[in-house]
Amino acid sequence: MSTAAETTGGDIEPWEEVTPDAARRLLVAAVEAFAERGYHATTTRDIAGRAGMSPAALYIHYKTKEELLHRISRIGHDRALGILRTAARGEGSATERLADAVSSFVRWHAGRRTTARVVQYELDALGPEARAEIVALRRQCDAEVRGIIEEGMASGEFEVRDVQGTTLAVLSLCIDVARWFNVNGPRTPDEVGALYADLVLRMVGAEDAGAAQR
């Protein structure tokens, strides 16, 4: 899985669930603009311009600018949760599953950095009801990671003092990748994913911390 032939260059997104085509183009344009300048600093004219349309076209497909952010956030969180869930419910020891979860989650935050940035840092721009929906998805992400750590504790693979605090730290470490990762920097998403998987296994006291990279 760590050698998956995904196209990370240019940050191409699989937004195929968004139809029609014009709505998808607007959404992709919004992701880029929100990631670059933030939700509040992005204008509807900028989004429409990037999609090659007039400002009014946006309102044929979306009721408000906030609905665009909501759709992006919803799809992004579904994707992030799916990644963690796949890893958590896979086969193998807790050590292997935690390494898989961290490396794939980090790879997503690095490779799909623009999406991840919007998903992780623009939550406060949503209204109360939309935010509540997204917060529920985040809690499920937390539960997936906590589940792996608890299983590792039960099997004797891991040893941590504070399961919830460590879970928070692991997720926090992965999420912050979206803040600092540079596509033109020295590291590929795969490399960061492997490094972080190793660091996290050390954090939970897994004995064969170096084994997962092989």
Next chain:
Amino acid sequence: MSTAAETTGGDIEPWEEVTPDAARRLLVAAVEAFAERGYHATTTRDIAGRAGMSPAALYIHYKTKEELLHRISRIGHDRALGILRTAARGEGSATERLADAVSSFVRWHAGRRTTARVVQYELDALGPEARAEIVALRRQCDAEVRGIIEEGMASGEFEVRDVQGTTLAVLSLCIDVARWFNVNGPRTPDEVGALYADLVLRMVGAEDAGAAQR
């Protein structure tokens, strides 16, 4: 140092270097507003209102709204760098100094969360020259932490595969505390600081990871 009697409740800030009094009140109001809603979503009317003044009063003490952010960011980064530098250049083994650096850095991000949030997440709102100045301070923060890890490697206390990558991860972990920490949550800044110091010592392969908490 981990039992320092600092006032974390209410997030009281030591902005005594900002004079006169009205300028300080405006700056504190701006920190709160920026932390709550973000720089772009905050209006000058909101800042002035929180400080109990009219919108025009802001422009007596600051040329623009951006200058306010710049001053906040500058002072905040100076403070953050000071914390890391004090820990890095203190006495004791690399293990002790790294634990000290992480716990005090985390304590600052949790206890002074509003300031830290502005400092760490509103960098992009600055203009090019102001941003360049701040980025230089960040690089110094990185150098301080990397220095401790390198010394720990040289003395045999630590064992990491990628010093720069691990440095980045350690700083990233600490910084992200400002995103998720909740003043009304179950953990105090001291507790998070102690937990994170332990986690970081595990990350760098320090043998007595549990010792620093005593």
Next chain:
DNA sequence: GCCGAAGGTGAGCGAGCGCTTAGAGCGCCC
């Protein structure tokens, strides 16, 4: 070939933005 729905445009509305200006209040030194 005509029609209605779907998708698009240009112009522009009301509101709120960052910021400016004219002038008022007030303490302080000569």
Next chain:
DNA sequence: GGGCGCTCTAAGCGCTCGCTCACCTTCGGC
């Protein structure tokens, strides 16, 4: 005690924002 400098306010300027509206084009079904 009068002039001056510092601080602050009320009013508002010019601009851009999110969003709307009247109208235009394209195209499949009959």
